[in-house]
Structure formats: structure tokens, C-alpha cells
Amino acid sequence: MKTILLKSGYSIPVMGLGTWLMxxxxxxxSVLMALENGYRHIDTANAYENEDDIGQAIQTSGINRKELFLTSKVWYQKLRFKDVIDxxxxxxxxxxxxxxxxxxxxxPNKFIPMNETFKAFxxxxxxxxxxxxxxxxFTINHLEEALKSTVxxxxxxxxxxxxxxxxxELYQYCKEKQIVIIAYSPLAxxxxxxxDLLQKIGQNKDTGPGQVALAWLIKKGLVVIPKSSSEEHIIANLGALSITLSDQESSMIDNISENQRFINPSWSEFDA
Ligand SMILES: NC(=O)c1ccc[n+]([C@@H]2O[C@H](COP(=O)([O-])OP(=O)(O)OC[C@H]3O[C@@H](n4cnc5c(N)ncnc54)[C@H](OP(=O)(O)O)[C@@H]3O)[C@@H](O)[C@H]2O)c1
Incomplete structure (x- = not known):
């Protein structure tokens, strides 16, 4: 699987399996199917309450830990030093x-100083x-603060x-600062x-709108973490890795944007 080099010196596979709500x-x-079909990157979070299921699937797969890329996240109410460590x-x-x-x-959580969280990191x-x-x-403002809060x-x-x-704007900012964007909810x-546009572009390439959306993100240098619990979809999404979009197709997709956000939870007020 293609990887992107991170500023930390480690590489991240461009496609991972999202696991929220599973x-x-x-x-x-799902995790076992993904691993058996070539995924090596799994995205989870403490809040998803599925890390134990993922751990069991990894163990069952028998895949060497060194081949895997595992991401987890600390919840916004648990950003105090000791909570992060725990x-x-x-x-x-x-x-x-x-x-x-x-x-x-x-x-982000404005009630807990970022440098305290980063000390734990x-x-x-x-x-x-x-x-x-x-x-x-994180917005650009949050990133500005984060960059000042850790070595x-x-x-x-x-x-x-x-x-x-x-x-x-966020995309340009992250590019300048060499912060890789991981696109969540990449299939909206x-x-x-x-x-219709994604379907039409897909038809010309003998593929579907999902793969086209993922290929558009990957062409921009983003990492994608589509979630699926169906083996057919897990395999289909990998197809995005072998699709090449022309610059013209890519810019047509750039213009779809309706600024439509699907994830807007009540706790995002903590970052206001
Ligand atoms: N950091 C954060 O705050 C945050 C927030 C949201 C999400 N995330 C991460 O991002 C991951 C992905 O986002 P998401 O779960 O919100 O949504 P998503 O990946 O954009 O979409 C998932 C939906 O698409 C369907 N799907 C997947 N592949 C398909 C295919 N080839 N054909 C048809 N349908 C397909 C899935 O159904 P099936 O299961 O039936 O395939 C599911 O209903 C999450 O699982 C999580 O790991 C992070």
C-alpha cells in the first residue's frame, strides 16, 4: 500500500479502515476482513469503545505488528496529563x-491548556x-496554538x-506546515x-462514485479512512488506489463543494 511520510519520520498508509460506530x-x-484484504491501517479512538474488538481481530489475523499502522484518539474530556497517560x-x-x-x-477543548495535553504526549x-x-x-487557529504548545x-x-x-484554507495551511490531513467521513x-458528477466520472473509468471520491482525496495528498462493515465495500474502496484522475476531473470535483458538514456534535462548542 502507498504511504505518505509524516513530519515525525514515520510513514502512514494512504488508506485505512474507519471503525466509528462498529x-x-x-x-x-470488519477489521479481520480488511486485514485479510490488504489493509494495514486501522483508525479507532478510546471513545469508540471498540479497541478490544480490534485488538482481537489483529491477534486473529496473525499479521506482524510492524506491518500495521494503528491510530487512536484521546477524548476531549480526558485531555488532562494523567487522563491522557491512562x-x-x-x-x-x-x-x-x-x-x-x-x-x-x-x-479541542479550550478549558484544558494544550501544553498540558502535549506534555503527556x-x-x-x-x-x-x-x-x-x-x-x-482542529481549525487553523487551533493549529497555530498547537504548533506553539509542543516541541x-x-x-x-x-x-x-x-x-x-x-x-x-485548512488544506493550504496544512500543506505549508507539512501537516498531513486525514480525511474522515471521506464518503460523506x-x-x-x-x-451525478462522481457517478459520471466513475462510469468513464469503470468504477463507482465512492472510489472516485477517495481517489480525489488521495490525489490531493490526503489519507482516507472509509468505514465499512461489508466485505464487498471494503474491497471496492481499495480500488481507489489504482484510479488516476485527470487535473480537469479533479477540478470539477473541487467545485462540487457545498460546505456541507455531516459531523457537528454538541461538544464542538468546547472549541468555540
Ligand atoms: N476524528 C473524528 O472526530 C471522526 C469523526 C467521524 C469519523 N471519523 C473516522 O472516519 C471514519 C469514516 O467516517 P464515517 O464512518 O463517518 O463515514 P464514511 O466512511 O464517509 O461512510 C461510511 C458509510 O459508507 C458506506 N460505504 C462504505 N464503503 C462503501 C461502498 N464501497 N459502497 C457503498 N457504501 C459504502 C458504509 O456502509 P457499509 O458499512 O454498509 O459499507 C457507511 O454507511 C470513521 O469510521 C472514523 O474512524 C473520525
Whole structure:
């Protein structure tokens, strides 16, 4: 699988499996299917309450840990120094691993100083429990503050990003700062399948709108983490890796954006 080099010096596979809202047997089966079909990057979070299912699937797959890229996230209410350390240890135990490839602040929280959270991240990196660190749901203002709050490179910002939400300014800013964007909800939670333009571009390439949306993100240098619990979809999404979009097709997709956000939870007021 193609990878992108992070500012931390480690590489991240451009496609991973999203696991939000999957738990128990469904999560176990999906992760195992993904691993058996060539995925090596799994995205989870302490708040998803599925790290144990993922750990079991990894163990069952028998795949060498060194081949995998595992991301977890610390919840916005758990960003105090001790809470971060405790959450990371809990993630490691449930995932049955000695280290996380990437640990993220899940959502910003203005009531907890960023440098306190990052001090904990720094300790975890020093102890080799975490390789790269990053953030999620951060705006440019949050990133400005984050960059001043730690000696570690902020390797990624995981945000909602898909053809209906092309976050141009954030994209440019991250490019300048060499912060890789991980696009979450890259299929717009299913809405991409309704787009006439994505369907038309897909038909010309003998593929579907989902693969076209993912290929558009990958062409921009983003990492994608589509979620699926269906083997057919898990395999189909990998097809995006072998699609080449022309610059013209790409710019037509750039113009779809309706600034439509699907993830807007009540707790995002904590970053106001
Ligand atoms: N950091 C954050 O705050 C944050 C927030 C949201 C999401 N995320 C991460 O991003 C991941 C992906 O986002 P998401 O789960 O919101 O949505 P998504 O990946 O954009 O869309 C998932 C939906 O698309 C369907 N799907 C997937 N592949 C398909 C295909 N080839 N054909 C038809 N339907 C297909 C899935 O159904 P099936 O299961 O039936 O295939 C599911 O209903 C999450 O799972 C999570 O890991 C992070």
C-alpha cells in the first residue's frame, strides 16, 4: 500500500479502515476482513469503545505488528496529563500492542491548556509508547496554538473532508506546515453515492462514485479512512488506489463543494 511520510519520520498508509460506530462481532469481522484484504491501517479512538474488538481481530489475523499502522484518539474530556497517560495505556492494553503509531487529540477543548495535553504526549513518545502525534477537528487557529504548545512535530490533523466539504484554507495551511490531513467521513457518510458528477466520472473509468471520491482525496495528498462493515465495500474502496484522475476531473470535483458538514456534535462548542 502507498504511504505518505509524516513530519515525525514515520510513514502512514494512504488508506485505512474507519471503525466509528462498529462494535463487537461486527467490528471484529470488519477489521479481520480488511486485514485479510490488504489493509494495514486501522483508525479507532478510546471513545469508540471498540479497541478490544480490534485488538482481537489483529491477534486473529496473525499479521506482524510492524506491518500495521494503528491510530487512536484521546477524548476531549480526558485531555488532562494523567487522563491522557491512562487512556493511552488503556488503548495499548485493549489493542494488545506495545505502541500506537499515532495518537490524536480527538476534539479541542479550550478549558484544558494544550501544553498540558502535549506534555503527556511527549512523555508517551519518550517512552516509545507512541510514535507520532497529531490532532483532530482542529481549525487553523487551533493549529497555530498547537504548533506553539509542543516541541514534537504535529504530524496530522484528522478532519471531515470529502467532495461536499472541500476545506480549502485548512488544506493550504496544512500543506505549508507539512501537516498531513486525514480525511474522515471521506464518503460523506454515503452521500457521495448520490452525486451525478462522481457517478459520471466513475462510469468513464469503470468504477463507482465512492472510489472516485477517495481517489480525489488521495490525489490531493490526503489519507482516507472509509468505514465499512461489508466485505464487498471494503474491497471496492481499495480500488481507489489504482484510479488516476485527470487535473480537469479533479477540478470539477473541487467545485462540487457545498460546505456541507455531516459531523457537528454538541461538544464542538468546547472549541468555540
Ligand atoms: N476524528 C473524528 O472526530 C471522526 C469523526 C467521524 C469519523 N471519523 C473516522 O472516519 C471514519 C469514516 O467516517 P464515517 O464512518 O463517518 O463515514 P464514511 O466512511 O464517509 O461512510 C461510511 C458509510 O459508507 C458506506 N460505504 C462504505 N464503503 C462503501 C461502498 N464501497 N459502497 C457503498 N457504501 C459504502 C458504509 O456502509 P457499509 O458499512 O454498509 O459499507 C457507511 O454507511 C470513521 O469510521 C472514523 O474512524 C473520525
Amino acid at each position: 462494535n463487537g462481532r461486527e467490528c471484529f469481522d 487512556q493511552c495505556h488503556s488503548s495499548l492494553e485493549k489493542l494488545r500492542t506495545d505502541y500506537l503509531d499515532l495518537l490524536l487529540i480527538h476534539w 511527549e512523555k508517551l513518545v519518550e517512552e516509545h509508547l507512541v510514535r507520532s502525534i497529531g490532532v483532530s477537528n 514534537l512535530p504535529i504530524a496530522v490533523n484528522q478532519v471531515e473532508f470529502h467532495p461536499f466539504l472541500f476545506q480549502k 457518510r454515503g452521500k457521495v453515492f448520490e452525486s
